Amino acid sequence: xxxxxxxxxxxxxxxxxxxxxxxxxxxxxxxxxxxxxxxxxxxxxxxxxxxxxxxxxxxxxxxxxxxxxxxxxxxxxxxxxxxxxxxxxxxxxxxxxxxxxxxxxxxxxxxxxxxxxxxxxxxxxxxxxxxxxxxxxxxxxxxxxxxxxxxxxxxxxxxxxxxxxxxx
Amino acid sequence: xxxxxxxxxxxxxxxxxxxxxxxxxxxxxxxxxxxxxxxxxxxxxxxxxxxxxxxxxxxxxxxxxxxxxxxxxxxxxxxxxxxxxxxxxxxxxxxxxxxxxxxxxxxxxxxxxxxxxxxxxxxxxxxxxxxxxxxxxxxxxxxxxxxxxxxxxxxxxxxxxxxxxxxxxxxxxxxxxxxxxxxxxxxxxxxxxxxxxxxxxxxxxxxxxxxxxxxxxxxxxxxxxxxxxxxxxxxxxxxxxxxxxxxxxxxxxxxxxxxxxxxxxxxxxxxxxxxxxxxxxxxxxxxxxxxxxxxxxxxxxxxxxxxxxxxxxxxxxxxxxxxxxxxxxxxxxxxxxxxxxxxxxxxxxxxxxxxxxxxxxxxxxxxxxxxxxxxxxxxxxxxxxxxxxxxxxxxxxxxxxxxxxxxxxxxxxxxxxxxxxxxxx
Numbered sequence: 001x002x003x004x005x006x007x008x009x010x011x012x013x014x015x016x017x018x019x020x021x022x023x024x025x026x027x028x029x030x031x032x033x034x035x036x037x038x039x040x041x042x043x044x045x046x047x048x049x050x051x052x053x054x055x056x057x058x059x060x061x062x063x064x065x066x067x068x069x070x071x072x073x074x075x076x077x078x079x080x081x082x083x084x085x086x087x088x089x090x091x092x093x094x095x096x097x098x099x100x101x102x103x104x105x106x107x108x109x110x111x112x113x114x115x116x117x118x119x120x121x122x123x124x125x126x127x128x129x130x131x132x133x134x135x136x137x138x139x140x141x142x143x144x145x146x147x148x149x150x151x152x153x154x155x156x157x158x159x160x161x162x163x164x165x166x167x168x
Numbered sequence: 169x170x171x172x173x174x175x176x177x178x179x180x181x182x183x184x185x186x187x188x189x190x191x192x193x194x195x196x197x198x199x200x201x202x203x204x205x206x207x208x209x210x211x212x213x214x215x216x217x218x219x220x221x222x223x224x225x226x227x228x229x230x231x232x233x234x235x236x237x238x239x240x241x242x243x244x245x246x247x248x249x250x251x252x253x254x255x256x257x258x259x260x261x262x263x264x265x266x267x268x269x270x271x272x273x274x275x276x277x278x279x280x281x282x283x284x285x286x287x288x289x290x291x292x293x294x295x296x297x298x299x300x301x302x303x304x305x306x307x308x309x310x311x312x313x314x315x316x317x318x319x320x321x322x323x324x325x326x327x328x329x330x331x332x333x334x335x336x337x338x339x340x341x342x343x344x345x346x347x348x349x350x351x352x353x354x355x356x357x358x359x360x361x362x363x364x365x366x367x368x369x370x371x372x373x374x375x376x377x378x379x380x381x382x383x384x385x386x387x388x389x390x391x392x393x394x395x396x397x398x399x400x401x402x403x404x405x406x407x408x409x410x411x412x413x414x415x416x417x418x419x420x421x422x423x424x425x426x427x428x429x430x431x432x433x434x435x436x437x438x439x440x441x442x443x444x445x446x447x448x449x450x451x452x453x454x455x456x457x458x459x460x461x462x463x464x465x466x467x468x469x470x471x472x473x474x475x476x477x478x479x480x481x482x483x484x485x486x487x488x489x490x491x492x493x494x495x496x497x498x499x500x501x502x503x504x505x506x507x508x509x510x511x512x513x514x515x516x517x518x519x520x521x522x523x524x525x526x527x528x529x530x531x532x533x534x535x536x537x538x539x540x541x542x543x544x545x546x547x548x549x550x551x552x553x554x555x556x557x558x559x560x561x562x563x564x565x566x567x568x569x570x571x572x573x574x575x576x577x578x579x580x581x582x583x584x585x586x587x588x589x590x591x592x593x
Contacts, residue, residue: 027331030288030329030331031331032245033353035352035353035354036353037353038353039334039336039350039353040334043334064353070354074353074355077355077356077513078295078335078337078338078356079338080295080296080336092296095506096257096456096503096507097257097415097456097500098489100503101416101489101495101500102415133337134255134339134507134511135256135258136296137259137260137294137296138260139257139258139260139412139415139489140260140412140413140414140422141260142414146296150298150299
């Protein structure tokens with residue numbers, strides 16, 4: 001883990017909230033082995049906290065009865081688990097071929113300029129995170145980015161400006 | 169004759185609220201369950217075998233044959249996994265089924281579960297498809313509420329449960345054994361085969377893994393029989409295919425046609441031809457890993473499994489990328505190689521080291537820092553990466569590398585001679 005990563009929640013223990021506990025209980029009935037809840041459990045944590053702390057990993061390991069190292073190796077293997085807090089608005093810009101052919105580089109350059117941060121960075125006020133990602137399966141409607149949970153497709157510089165202007 | 173769309177899987181696309189159970193049912197959704205339940209499971213397997221349906225995820229393995237590999241009489245559950253990882257660059261067809269007609273997929277799952285005697289299906293969907301996962305869950309909830317799923321699926325004394333399992337951003341999890349590892353709660357590192365998943369798969373039990381489009385094709389086969397499905401396509405490439413086309417065409421998107429239509433016709437008639445009145449430079453026919461083709465090859469190639477192989481490439485996932493005359497081939501290869509380097513799971517040395525190595529060499533050439541000897545080195549590395557690893561990700565990086573150099577070597581040489589990219593400003 002690199003030096004910038006903040007793996008702890010300042011020693012505040014993590015516990016699923018009521019909504020996620022209910023989802024967790026339902027998932028328990030769907031798999032013959034609790035270890036299978038590793039990925040879904042990490043998603044629930046990220047849904048709740050916005051990112052995944054080491055305390056939360058320890059909590060999940062105990063809940064699904066696997067070593068914490070197995071939670072840790074899964075959390076670090078998959079790119080979508082945030083191991084540190086991300087901005088309120090997380091822009092994930094596709095850089096892979098079909099998007100590049102339709103002007104993806106221009107979209108990324110424009111966002112970099114408008115947000116004032118480079119790919120991989122979060123703005124100081126915690127409002128924006130910019131990430132360059134691999135193919136998001138939106139190849140016929142590129143260039144595109146994912147903003148939090150939503151895809152924005154057929155992007156142009158003007159469209160990006162409109163999206164930014166509308167953000168609360 | 170112009171290439172035309174054939175609407176088998178995409179029949180409900182464009183109908184208002186086609187995602188909902190009510191609309192799906194009004195347009196024939198779930199109408200094949202009763203017929204399927206009246207058949208012996210083995211009869212369904214035979215029918216799917218006879219239909220010639222092949223896996224639509226990339227490998228093109230005959231579906232019915234895969235199902236028949238399940239061991240008989242084991243005292244273990246059988247699992248069904250639906251591969252909706254859809255991470256091969258240029259591939260975006262399965263998400264269309266989920267967005268437009270998730271109930272067709274669920275109907276296909278119920279019929280498949282009956283055919284292979286499975287009670288638990290997992291739909292493995294890539295993590296980025298947050299909205300599509302929600303759509304699937306909404307459709308599944310509707311199906312449970314209507315009694316189509318659960319203890320007595322569609323009123324039959326046969327339990328079917330479907331669970332959506334989200335990946336988390338790893339291309340390699342589209343590989344079937346990595347997908348299994350991922351559902352089991354591990355890193356998505358592929359397993360050595362054999363044993364094949366049909367014998368030892370998810371939770372050490374027999375498991376069938378099929379692509380979304382494959383399973384969505386099953387209700388049509390039940391309805392129209394093997395012959396009805398075979399009226400589309402060719403002898404060895406039966407049925408229809410949802411081709412996704414992206415890059416430099418006027419109308420990128422997903423179009424369903426029967427297999428065996430002309431590739432050139434598909435690009436011109438359905439995708440509106442190369443954009444901006446430019447000339448065609450190259451086509452990647454079946455997802456980013458499939459060898460690139462020249463305009464001359466495209467001229468005579470048909471969109472079916474055999475013809476594309478005869479033209480030196482593969483049908484793969486049916487994700488076609490069109491590159492116009494302004495594209496720098498070195499830069500486009502560099503883009504793809506970065507992808508494979510990024511997505512290698514790191515388990516096998518030829519892939520972990522090889523993908524990074526070839527990416528660096530091609531990057532250097534693109535930056536004008538290449539040597540002529542790099543080209544033969546790239547070909548040698550590609551040979552050493554293919555077929556020497558647990559899964560085919562390494563080969564997926566080697567194939568474009570080799571074909572780009574074989575077919576567009578002059579462009580690589582020009583970069584090296586000029587000491588810069590001739591396409592950059």
